[in-house]
Amino acid sequence: MAANKTDLMEEIFTCQRCGHCCHGETTVSLDEEDLRRMVDYLDMDVEDVKSQYLRITGNVVQMKTVDGHCIFYDDGCTVHPGRPWRCRQWPLHPSILSDYANFSAITSSCPGLKIDVGYEKFCEILKGLMDEST
Numbered sequence: 001m002a003a004n005k006t007d008l009m010e011e012i013f014t015c016q017r018c019g020h021c022c023h024g025e026t027t028v029s030l031d032e033e034d035l036r037r038m039v040d041y042l043d044m045d046v047e048d049v050k051s052q053y054l055r056i057t058g059n060v061v062q063m064k065t066v067d068g069h070c071i072f073y074d075d076g077c078t079v080h081p082g083r084p085w086r087c088r089q090w091p092l093h094p095s096i097l098s099d100y101a102n103f104s105a106i107t108s109s110c111p112g113l114k115i116d117v118g119y120e121k122f123c124e125i126l127k128g129l130m131d132e133s134t
């Protein structure tokens with residue numbers, strides 16, 4: 001029987017909840033759909049969400065940071081269902097498939113990735129997961 005998506009995912013990634021990906025002085029950028037989802041999830045006025053939680057520089061919309069982490073981080077993501085798509089995608093970024101250097105860089109910043117699987121097998125599973133979601 002074919003493995004289901006969760007089983008396949010666990011072959012290459014199990015989040016360790018270390019919080020590393022939510023730390024730093026910048027965050028991922030939000031697109032319009034991200035903003036809509038976040039506003040819906042927070043159930044707030046869009047202008048209030050922008051002023052309280054977002055850092056807008058020209059066309060670039062990011063989340064504010066506080067004490068070196070995303071404003072929504074508090075021992076985990078406090079807006080998990082409303083988080084931006086780039087947060088949802090991390091750390092299984094498609095660039096891993098195109099270049100071992102990307103795999104190496106991403107695995108060095110995310111302890112949840114299972115490098116013991118080996119690059120070739122890792123890519124095979126990741127590609128299968130991506131094909132399923134399109």
Ligand code: SF4
Nearest residue numbers: 016018019021110112
């Ligand atoms: S860096 Fe990786 S293991 Fe740590 S919280 Fe983020 S996704 Fe999970």
Ligand code: SF4
Nearest residue numbers: 022070072073077087
């Ligand atoms: S929205 Fe959530 S997952 Fe994304 S950086 Fe902020 S705390 Fe982390």
